[in-house]
Amino acid sequence: MGTGPGRVGLVGLGVMGSSLAGRLLGAGYEVWGRDVDPTAMRRAEARGVRPASPEELARLEVVLTSLPDDDTVATALLPPDGLLGGMPAGSTLVETSTLLPATVRALDEAAGRRRVGVVDCALSGGPAEAAEGALVLLVGARGEDLERTRPLLERLGTVQHVGQVGDGKAVKLVNNVMTMGNVLVAAEAFTLGVKAGLEPRRLFAVLAGSGGRSHHFLKRFPHLLERDFTPRFSLRLGEKDLRLALALAEAVGAALPATATVHQLYRAAIALGSADEDIVAVARLYERLAGLAEGRPEPAPGGPRP
Numbered sequence: 001m002g003t004g005p006g007r008v009g010l011v012g013l014g015v016m017g018s019s020l021a022g023r024l025l026g027a028g029y030e031v032w033g034r035d036v037d038p039t040a041m042r043r044a045e046a047r048g049v050r051p052a053s054p055e056e057l058a059r060l061e062v063v064l065t066s067l068p069d070d071d072t073v074a075t076a077l078l079p080p081d082g083l084l085g086g087m088p089a090g091s092t093l094v095e096t097s098t099l100l101p102a103t104v105r106a107l108d109e110a111a112g113r114r115r116v117g118v119v120d121c122a123l124s125g126g127p128a129e130a131a132e133g134a135l136v137l138l139v140g141a142r143g144e145d146l147e148r149t150r151p152l153l154e155r156l157g158t159v160q161h162v163g164q165v166g167d168g169k170a171v172k173l174v175n176n177v178m179t180m181g182n183v184l185v186a187a188e189a190f191t192l193g194v195k196a197g198l199e200p201r202r203l204f205a206v207l208a209g210s211g212g213r214s215h216h217f218l219k220r221f222p223h224l225l226e227r228d229f230t231p232r233f234s235l236r237l238g239e240k241d242l243r244l245a246l247a248l249a250e251a252v253g254a255a256l257p258a259t260a261t262v263h264q265l266y267r268a269a270i271a272l273g274s275a276d277e278d279i280v281a282v283a284r285l286y287e288r289l290a291g292l293a294e295g296r297p298e299p300a301p302g303g304p305r306p
Contacts, residue, residue, distance in 0.1 A: 005024075005028035005029040005030075006029065006030065006061070007030045007031075007032060007060055007061070008024060008029050008030070008031055008032070008061075008062050008063070008064065008152065009031075009032045009033070009034075009052065009057040009060040009062065010024070010031055010032070010033045010034075010049070010063070010064045010065075010066065011033070011034050011035075011057065011063065011064070011065045011066070011067065011076060011083065012034075012035060012065055012068075012097070013033050013034075013035040013037075013040045013041060013043070013044040013049065013066075014035070014037070014040055014066065014068070015127050015231070016066050016096075016123070016126070016127055016130060017033075017035070017040075017066035018043060018044055018047070018127075019127040019128075019130035019131045020066060020096070020130050020156065021033060021044055021047065021049050022047055022130075022131055023130055023131055023132075023133055023155065023156055024152075024155060024156075025047065025048050025049070029152070029155075030050065031048070031049045031050065032049070032050045032051075032052035032056060032057060032060060033049040033050065033051065033052060034051065034053070034054065034057060054086070055086060057083060058083055058085075058086030058087050058088075059086075059088070060091070061090075061091050062091065062092050062093075062094060062149060062152060063083065063087070063091070063093055063094070064094045064095075064121075065077065065083075065093065065094070065095050065096060065097060066096050066097060067097045068097070068237075068240075069097075069099075069240065070099050070100055070103045070244075073095070073097055073099060073103060073107070074103065077093070077095075077107055077110075078106070078110055079110055079114075084107065084110050084111050084114065084116060087111070087114060087116045088114075088116075089114060089115035089116065090115065090116075090117075091116050092116065092117040092118070092119060092148060092149055093107065093111060093116060093117070093118050093119070094119045094121050094152075094153070095118065095119070095120055096121050096122065096123050098122060098172050098173070098176070098237075098240075098241055098244070099169050099244070100169065100244055100247060100248060100251075101166035101167070101169045101170045101248065102166070102251070103169075104118070104120045104140075104165055104166055104168075104169050105165055105166045108120075108165040108166075117141075117142070117144070117145035117148065117149075118141070118145065118165055119139060119140075119141040119149050119153075119165075120139065120140035120141060120165045120166060120167065120168035121137050121138070121139050121168060122137075122138040122139075122140075122168040122169050122171060122172030123135050123136075123137060123138070123157075123172075124136040124137075124138060124172065124175055125157065126233050127232060128232070129157065130156065133155055133156055133157055134157055135156050135158070136157055136158050136160060137153055137156060137158065137159045137160060138160055138162050138168045138171045138172055138175070139153070139159055139160060139162060139168050140162055140163050140164050140165045140167035140168035140169070140170075140171075141161070141164070141165060141168075142164070142165075146159075146161060170248065172241075173241060173244055173245040173248055174245070176241040176242070176245065177241075177245045177256070177259050177262075179216055179238075179279075180238050180241065180242055180262055180266065180279065181258065181259065181262050182214050182215075182216050182217070183216050183220060183238075183279050183282060184265055184266070184282050186212075186214065186216070186217045186221065187224075187280070187282050187283035187285075187286050189212070190203065190204075190221065190224075190283065191283060191286035191287055191289075191290050191292065192290075193207075194287075194290075194292060194296075195290045195291075195292060200225055200296075201225055204221055204222070204225060220232075220278065220279070220280040221280060223278060223280055224280045224283050227294060228278075229274070229277035229278050229280070229284075230277075230278060231276055231278050233278060233279055234275065234276050234277065234278065234279070235266060235269055235270055235274050235275055235276070235277055235278070235279050235281055235282065236270065236275040236276060238266055239266040239267055239275075242259060242262060242266060243263060245259060246259060246260060246263060265282065265285065266279075266282060268285055269281065269282045269284065269285040272284065272288065
């Protein structure tokens with residue numbers, strides 16, 4: 001698509017899609033966008049995104065998609081009614097959603113019949129990293145499709161070419177199994193410390209330098225201390241990704257007993273009302289099980305602690 005900014009389409013302008021749009025606008029691209037949610041569309045227009053019809057998007061050289069699930073992707077993209085049905089030969093679809101590998105491979109098969117390239121570009125990182133161009137892009141693609149879109153992708157972050165179409169989605173699911181499990185175990189352990197009477201901020205400060213610390217502990221648990229559950233990545237999406245990972249395990253014949261338990265605990269947290277809160281809100285499940293009030297330690301037996 002050349003070396004300089006130009007026009008790019010973006011389907012899906014939710015939390016992540018709008019952050020991608022903002023990054024590309026800041027890099028000088030003219031972003032044409034579409035979202036079925038009128039509120040998301042108005043917010044995107046206010047940032048400078050040009051609203052576009054499916055027919056207008058299909059005429060662009062490169063279109064990115066950032067959509068919530070496999071069914072939505074199939075409906076929005078697969079021929080005869082989806083976007084791929086109108087994209088011309090030589091154009092490229094960059095699919096950034098978290099999906100089953102089989103879904104993006106089906107897109108690739110349909111696109112190949114029209115000589116449209118597909119770049120499976122799973123994203124590691126959240127809206128903040130997207131806005132800063134600090135994502136890690138887990139790319140499954142043919143070499144020529146990747147090189148054609150590399151100038152654009154490198155505006156978003158660091159490109160890791162992990163293999164063929166579908167491999168990017170597989171790596172993302174593996175990554176998210178680790179992420180969701182990490183946050184859940186950290187929440188379980190942190191609640192133990194608070195229940196034992198440790199002051200939460202002091203506990204976090206000590207653990208932040210200990211051998212048990214992790215990227216997501218350092219990134220998310222300060223928000224827990226502030227009782228800020230703004231969905232930088234929601235429990236609803238975390239549960240969905242765990243469900244996809246279990247489906248992938250079933251398809252390839254892998255056993256994920258620990259992940260199955262993590263998935264059930266995320267579902268329990270959702271049932272308690274945290275679906276649209278950040279994944280660190282899984283700690284609220286443990287606080288409830290421990291009888292803690294909003295994460296506060298209880299007095300030690302025999303009276304207040306000094």
